[in-house]
Amino acid sequence: MRRSPELSVADVMTLSESYLEPIVELTTRLSEVPAPTNDEGDRAVALRQEMEALGYDDIQIDELHDVTARIKGEDSSRCLLLAAHIDTVFPRGTNLTVRRDGDTLHGPGVGDNTVAVAGTIMLRKAFADLGVTPAIDIVVAGNVGEEGLGDLRGMRAVVDSLPDIAGAIAVEGHLLGRITHRAVGSRRLKVTVTGPGGHSWGKAGEPSAIHHLAKIIARLDDIPLQDSPKTSFNAGMFSGGISVNTIAPEATAVLDMRSTSADALADLVAEVERVINMPAPRGISVAIDVVGDRPAGELSRTEGLAPVAERVLRELGYDAHFDASSTDANVPISRGIPAVCIGLTTGANAHREDEFIRISPLVKGFTQLVMTTLRSAEALAR
Numbered sequence: 001m002r003r004s005p006e007l008s009v010a011d012v013m014t015l016s017e018s019y020l021e022p023i024v025e026l027t028t029r030l031s032e033v034p035a036p037t038n039d040e041g042d043r044a045v046a047l048r049q050e051m052e053a054l055g056y057d058d059i060q061i062d063e064l065h066d067v068t069a070r071i072k073g074e075d076s077s078r079c080l081l082l083a084a085h086i087d088t089v090f091p092r093g094t095n096l097t098v099r100r101d102g103d104t105l106h107g108p109g110v111g112d113n114t115v116a117v118a119g120t121i122m123l124r125k126a127f128a129d130l131g132v133t134p135a136i137d138i139v140v141a142g143n144v145g146e147e148g149l150g151d152l153r154g155m156r157a158v159v160d161s162l163p164d165i166a167g168a169i170a171v172e173g174h175l176l177g178r179i180t181h182r183a184v185g186s187r188r189l190k191v192t193v194t195g196p197g198g199h200s201w202g203k204a205g206e207p208s209a210i211h212h213l214a215k216i217i218a219r220l221d222d223i224p225l226q227d228s229p230k231t232s233f234n235a236g237m238f239s240g241g242i243s244v245n246t247i248a249p250e251a252t253a254v255l256d257m258r259s260t261s262a263d264a265l266a267d268l269v270a271e272v273e274r275v276i277n278m279p280a281p282r283g284i285s286v287a288i289d290v291v292g293d294r295p296a297g298e299l300s301r302t303e304g305l306a307p308v309a310e311r312v313l314r315e316l317g318y319d320a321h322f323d324a325s326s327t328d329a330n331v332p333i334s335r336g337i338p339a340v341c342i343g344l345t346t347g348a349n350a351h352r353e354d355e356f357i358r359i360s361p362l363v364k365g366f367t368q369l370v371m372t373t374l375r376s377a378e379a380l381a382r
Contacts, residue, residue, distance in 0.1 A: 007132060007374065009315045009367060015129055016366040019122060023362055024105060026050060026118040028098045030086075031110050037087040037150040040065045047086060047117065047142045054125050056140075062161070064144050066154045071124050071138040073377060078166040079137040080377050082123065083155060083328050084116040085146035085170075089351050104347075104356045111173035111357040112350040117142050119344050119366050120171050126370055134374055135381035136166065146328050149188070151292050155328040159335070166380040167305055168339040169373065170328040173357060174350055175343035176365045177313060181306045182324035183333040185296025186258045187269045190289040191216065191276055197242070197249030207281035210240050210248035216286075217253060219275045223268070229261035230324075231268050254291065260324045262296045262334070294326055295334030304338035305376050312371045316364045338380065344369060 030050070035043035044065040051059050056069040067086070070079070088109035090096070098107035105115075120140055127134065139162060143154035159165060170180075193209040193216075217235050225231045233255070240251025257272060259265040273288065280286060299306065301322050310320040325341065332339035344365040347357035 007130065007371070009371060011130065012367045012370050013363065015126060016363045016370070019126065019366055020359065020362055023115065023118050023122060023366065024100070024359055026122070027105065027110055027115045030117060031098050031107050031114040032096045034092050034096065035087050035109070036091050037089065037145060037147045039092065040087050040144040043086050044142070044144070047121070051121055054121060056124055062157060064154055064157050066144055066158050067142040068158060069140050071127065071134065071140065073134040073136040073138060075136045075381055078164045078380065079139045079162060080134070080373065080380055081139045081141060081158065081162060081165055081168040081332070082120055082373060083141040083143050083158060083168065083170050084120040085113050085144065085154065085328055086117055086142040087144050087147050087150055088112065089147050090353070094353065103359050105359055106354065106356045108353045108355055111345070111347040111355055113146070113173050115173040115357055115362070116171040116344050119362070119369055122366070123370065123373060132374065134377040136377045138373060138377065143328060149292055152294055152328060152331055155331045159331050165332070165337060167376055168329065168332040168337055169305065169376060170339070170341040171369065172327060172341060172343050173345060174347050176345050176361055176368070177318045178321050178323055178343045179306055179309045179313070180323055180325045180327055180329055180341035181301050181333070182260050182298040183296055183330035184258050184260055184324050184326040185262060185265050185330065185334070186256060186292060186294045186326060187265060187290065188292030189255045189272070190252060190291045191255065192250065192252045192287045192289070194250050194285050195248065196283045198247045200245040200247055203247055206247050207284045208247045209251040209284065212280055212284050213238070213240065213251040213253055216276055216278070219278070220255070220272055223271055223275070225268070226264055229259055229264045231257070231259040231264050233257050233268065233272070258326070260296055260298055265296055294330050297330065297334035299333055299339065305340045305379070308375045308379055309340050309342055309372050312368050312375065316368055342368065342372060
């Protein structure tokens, strides 16, 4: 077996061209298996079957339905985690039929994130075909809970299960050329206001849950937000009431706060909670439930895995775009574990039923994945 530093981009590009159709076919099969966030069991089973067919041993499915397997390296005392989330934003009942049209593949979730899952689990076969052994073990994971209120629960569980983890690469289907090394953390709160209710005429003057919640939202909108580090606030959902002539007995809102700085996020959350807990009229009560808590963090773009990923992209003819985002890489980044998130191809309309990806960029995208994984393993073995 060859050592990975002996590989050139040209070597891997030739292999990647032969992998193009298998990746597209696997993406199609997996995309048509439902996997809404917090209900990923069916796709986990399908993924395990695909991994068995690809020759993986010791495939594990945990209680959350994270699927993991290990590719043995020269040094098994540490590992590099390679993770692609299997959940999608689409509820059961969505038409998940995948359609190919020339150089594009259309279907809900094909790019976010099924093509990344397909490409990632192809690595074992690719290493065998190239005749290389990674410097350290590679743990390949199809994890749950990345989207929406999944709260990165799958990635947390996978990282927690690996005491030998030395680094991590999260893989997303879209945005080839992107390197995420800054983690946008978020805190999401569900605010529920309750009151006595009653007829809008007969009980005129009684406090309304909607009126009080609306006052809270208006005051929250006046909170100044930092530009550096960037922070954001959004009231994304608001509901309540019974009828037009009923004083609302209940109203709820779901709030989203974000920042790349854990301290800035904590300060914003404290201010938001102060406003929420402002004095309320007699008969009105306010409850706060945390429904999302994603960690923030930032790693240097000149140390760890970011420069490794950048060099590979440069060799492939791309100018790397470094960014901040909320991905599975949030978990290792927030813990100081060398980590990045990279994209596998290009496309558009993520989180929409008319989502699509471009097929031909997968040749370079898969080459990037192979080279970045092998070179990262080498860097972490030193």
